[in-house]
Amino acid sequence: MGRHSLPDEYGAAAPDRRPRARGRTVAIATVLVLTAAAGTAVAGRTGLLPLGGSCADEAVRVDVVAAPDIAPALRQAATHIREQEVTSDGHCMDVRVTARDAYRVADALRAGKGGDYEVWVPDSALWLDRAVSDTDSTSVTPTGNLAATPVGVAMLPSAARSLGWPSKTYSWAELAATATEGDKLRLGTADPARSAPGLLALTMIGASASAAGDDDDTQVAAAAKILASRMSDSDGQVLDTLARDASGTEQGNPRRNQAVILTEQAAHRHNAGAGEEDLGLFYPKDGAPLLDYPFALVDERGQSTDESRAAVRLMTFFGEPEGRRLLARHGFRPESGDPDESVVTAAGGRTPQPYDQDGFEPPAPEAVQETLGMWTITVQSARLTTVVDASGSMGQPVPGRGQSRMDVTKASLIQALSQFTPDDEIGLWEFATHLDGDKDYRKLVETRRLGDRDGKGKAHRDRLTAAFGDLTPVPDGATGLYDTTLAAYRAAQESYVSGKFNALVILTDGVNEDPGSISRSSLVAELEGLRDTDRPVPVIAIAVGPAADKEEVKEIAEATGGSGHQVSDPAQIHAVILKAIMEAGSTV
Incomplete structure (x- = not known):
């Protein structure tokens, strides 16, 4: 999809720099x-x-x-x-x-x-x-x-009235469901990877759907797909996607939105504009997150x-009276988030819309991060080969869990799998020394679309889930990391698919233990030589547990344009995978 820089509607040319005083060598507390x-x-x-x-x-x-x-x-x-x-x-x-x-x-x-x-x-x-x-x-x-300013859903008057505004209130999940029901409500957003309002709203949709019983995230995935099809590159462009004429001619244009994810402040600024139709602002009843x-x-x-x-x-x-008045004139609430009636009214808020929400708990940073990872793989299908350490040390117990590293790793991988769509392609390798003759690695499941079915009608997702569940540590197996990484990277490059986010995900709980393998320096040099910026395959390497070496996996991954991570608990793997996909996807 196209990317555009934000038009500088505020005349924000960067000022010329002057010589600066840099006298301190110790930070001021x-x-x-x-x-x-x-x-x-x-x-x-x-x-x-x-x-x-x-x-x-x-x-x-x-x-x-x-x-x-x-x-x-x-x-x-x-x-x-x-x-x-x-x-x-x-x-x-x-x-x-x-x-x-x-x-x-x-x-x-x-x-x-x-x-x-x-x-x-x-x-x-x-x-x-x-x-x-x-x-x-x-x-x-x-x-x-x-x-501060809350994030809500702003609508053109005709769309707002059709949904019962201002008398009827909705949860985030209910508003998202309305947007996914055919052409009932055309809802747009700024790219959640570039927009805090978009990301917070999508996170709230997920939390709201989960509270309503959507345990498999189908509703939030559907909402993400709809939003992706009506996405603007930045917050500065999202209002331009709304239909503009009061006659209804443009409002019937399927390419024009009837509603957008928007802050109270942005709605305030829009409604104050000359010749603009005032928007009605919905404040979802399960909470409007604050910028x-x-x-x-x-x-x-x-x-x-x-x-x-x-x-x-x-x-x-800005804590002084003049500063507070200035912020209110621009449509902002004070940093406490307490509503200003004049600001709310000018932004399109009306009673009984719940614009004053005492006790609302904002989404946790972990939930926001997982939503961002989900968004990344929703808007661009992924092609991932997952390479899992099957050495004997994966059978060691995880403190406080009563499960082995492998058991917790499998559960986390299956949880991560639920975040991917039928168009995503995922495969599975395992590795340990001498696992397959002289090879330290073995391909278990081909990298294919999760929605594909075999001759017996079984979906690739189901086959992969079963393969994750069957992973077992090799009792005498050691960690053959280097040869496996090189072989898997070459295979991922050879099977590269244009138009998808191609990556290699490697999970290991130890350092390389194969004395006959390629050296680390040689591996890094080989990977740097194979790296192709026109056909990028970043490695996402995750060191699991205290015996793994984060610096080792980081060096290996960065040679491909990827990233290295360490988790103390294998249960964190699924969140790290989604975060790493988001980070890598923003650079390839």
């Missing part, structure tokens, strides 16, 4: 920064500390990169701070704001890039987790939250004391 900034904030509440005459020459510059939806509010705050000569430790502040998609910033920081700005304000803490998920990541230090707009210092160690204190002074401004 956040508590000290907050203490100093709090003192300034107390003074600020009695007046905005105007200085006599111009202080431009002495101003401390603070560069901010922010999510496009909150960037205009930050720019207005910057103008107010400059005009009123708000100070930090006696210095005026020159705040410059650049709008940039949060997923782009997170990926850059995770790769160790960035750091040419002091502050990052993404729309969700989800991006902070992504930004620091690698050992080479640029440091990011959260210091608080600026604002929380974290305020984070970037590469705090590299900032001067003046820069970091001025940055936090900027944050405290």
Whole structure:
């Protein structure tokens, strides 16, 4: 599918950089920064500390990169701070704001890039987790939250009325079911891999469907397929997919959406636009997750004391009356998430829609991560060859479980299998020394579509599930990792299928124990030589248990453009596989 950069509707050209003060070699403790900034904030509440005459020459510059939806509010705050000569430790502040998609910033920081700005304000803490998920990541230090806005489903008036808005309330699962019933409701979203509202909504659909008894995730998979067919690349584009004319002519166009996953703030901004039809906003009764707009210092160690204190002074401004009023004018709630009646009404919320939800528990990070993995394999079918360690050590017990490593591994693989669609292709190998004559590996199940059936009508999914269940440790078998990896990688390359996400998943609970095998350095060199960027097959290598070597699997996997992981409990395997697929799928 096509990818497009977000149009910079806020005029967010990146500012020219100036020479920066980099005097500190030791990071300022956040508590000290907050203490100093709090003192300034107390003074600020009695007046905005105007200085006599111009202080431009002495101003401390603070560069901010922010999510496009909150960037205009930050720019207005910057103008107010400059005009009123708000100070930090006696210095005026020159705040410059650049709008940039949060997923782009997170990926850059995770790769160790960035750091040419002091502050990052993404729309969700989800991006902070992504930004620091690698050992080479640029440091990011959260210091608080600026604002909040709930995620709901916004609809054109005709569609909203047909569903009984505002009197009738729906769960996330019920709204998703409506969207999957033929052409009853054409529902769009921004790409959940690039949109926090899209990802949180899809996670809530899954939780809601599970609570309603959908144990096999069929409803969330169906919803994901529908959303994938009506997906926009970014949050900035999703409103453009709505039908625009009130006559109904365009609203009958099947390529135009009648509803979209949207935040209250985005609906507020849309409804305030000249000539736009006001949207009705559904707040699902099982909870509307909040975007929380974290305020984070970037590469705090590299900032001067003046820069970091001025940055936090900027944050405290939004806790003051003028800052809170400014956020409300832009359609945001305060960081507590408490509703503002005027904001809700302007955004299309009406009683009895449950826009004030005390006690709502947001989805756990693990649930969000699994949803992202599921989304990745839903929008692009996968072709995976799973290679499982069958050495004798896989028979050892898992502490506290009363099961062997192999037993827990099999259960986790079967659980992961449930997340894949009939169009996905999956196969199975096992490996241990001298498993098949002189070979350390054996192919058990061909890599084929899960929906394919054999001559007896048995689905490939069922055959693979049975093969997972039959995996048994070889009592005297050792870990023949290197020869197996090379052979499986060559086979995966030879059977590469265009248009699918091709990958090799290797699970091992130990280091290579075959003295007659290829060396690690030779294996890495071979893999690097075989790697083909036009036909990528990343290796996802998972070290299971304390005896496995994460650095070994990481080195092997990264030679192919893949990733290495370690889990202490084999029950974590299915979540790691989905996370790794998501990460690898975003780079191939």
